[in-house]
Amino acid sequence: MNSLSGKSVLALCRVFSSPLSLPPAILGAVRVCHSGVNSKGTVFTKKRGYDITRNPDLNKGMAFTMEERLQLGIHGLLPPCFLSQDVQVLRVMKSYETRSNPLDKYILLMTLQDRNEKLFYRVLTSDIEEFMPIVYTPTVGLACQQYGLAFRRPRGLFITIHDKGHIATMLNSWPEEDIKAIVVTDGERILGLGDLGSYGMGIPVGKLALYTACGGVPPQQCLPVLLDVGTDNQIVDHAYKQGIASWYPEPKDKEAFVLSQVYSSDYDSFTLDPYSWPKDAMKVQNVLAVVGHDAGVMKNNNKAVGSSSSSSTSGLEQQQQQHVGTGAAAAQKVRE
Numbered sequence: 001m002n003s004l005s006g007k008s009v010l011a012l013c014r015v016f017s018s019p020l021s022l023p024p025a026i027l028g029a030v031r032v033c034h035s036g037v038n039s040k041g042t043v044f045t046k047k048r049g050y051d052i053t054r055n056p057d058l059n060k061g062m063a064f065t066m067e068e069r070l071q072l073g074i075h076g077l078l079p080p081c082f083l084s085q086d087v088q089v090l091r092v093m094k095s096y097e098t099r100s101n102p103l104d105k106y107i108l109l110m111t112l113q114d115r116n117e118k119l120f121y122r123v124l125t126s127d128i129e130e131f132m133p134i135v136y137t138p139t140v141g142l143a144c145q146q147y148g149l150a151f152r153r154p155r156g157l158f159i160t161i162h163d164k165g166h167i168a169t170m171l172n173s174w175p176e177e178d179i180k181a182i183v184v185t186d187g188e189r190i191l192g193l194g195d196l197g198s199y200g201m202g203i204p205v206g207k208l209a210l211y212t213a214c215g216g217v218p219p220q221q222c223l224p225v226l227l228d229v230g231t232d233n234q235i236v237d238h239a240y241k242q243g244i245a246s247w248y249p250e251p252k253d254k255e256a257f258v259l260s261q262v263y264s265s266d267y268d269s270f271t272l273d274p275y276s277w278p279k280d281a282m283k284v285q286n287v288l289a290v291v292g293h294d295a296g297v298m299k300n301n302n303k304a305v306g307s308s309s310s311s312s313t314s315g316l317e318q319q320q321q322q323h324v325g326t327g328a329a330a331a332q333k334v335r336e
Helices: 004-016 064-071 087-096 102-114 116-127 128-135 139-145 166-171 197-215 235-244 253-261 287-334
Strands: 156-162 183-185 220-228
Touching: 004 116, 087 116, 102 116, 102 128, 102 139, 116 128, 116 197, 128 197, 139 197, 183 197, 197 220, 235 253, 235 287
Parallel strands: 156 220, 183 220
Antiparallel strands: none
């Protein structure tokens, strides 16, 4: 095993400084869980197999015991090794310290959050002073600017201007029902960077991560929301030029859009809510949209090359005809 740096050892000491964070061997064997637990601390779930290992709320990685692997149907889906959460923390710290770029550190932590939520918050709380500037300001500003390039997994609820009057339908898509904390942004003023549109989702995601790490709010009770009502700031100039990003100016009725979500005493309809976005907004971006400009340039270049080749061919044929004519005249003179 590779030697650990002083910072990693210090972080582990901080983890063990709290009696509640001692290993199960010391406090008594209990199963770490997130929700739906009984008084003994055992989680109940109907999920099996990949539904366990690919669910960040349930996944424990290599910390699953043999008994858990057999009961959950994941035996064979994980390497044949068993690690405690403390060893997992040290491995994450080791990987974290190899990255010097703050954005790379941010991507590492967000990937961990998407894969193993418990381990993410264990790492985060082990040294909150170290990780807070990475998960939130100032690094989150850079992450928002690069949101499209660093995108790993969708988080939060995206509400666009096309969904006006249909917010209830969208809320029904959210998998959790017991929500305690909601952070909403319209992406307009992201840390002094201006209007970033839907790229601003990194702000509510990062802020709610701190609510969990510092305030103890369960992550399942947090809901990040982005009101994507347009942007007049072409933050990714290349994407807009190549036609792989939608652009529309901020609507004048933005206030009316927000006020339309206020509680109304009118009776609700219990029928399905069929609605659709404009066709342009639902247009699927394909490879041609990305390379269309380059393809047009290549086509023009090919035409130019073809024209040049035709000219060269015509000139060569004329030279050959002249050469043949001169040779025939010389042969006739010899015969005479």
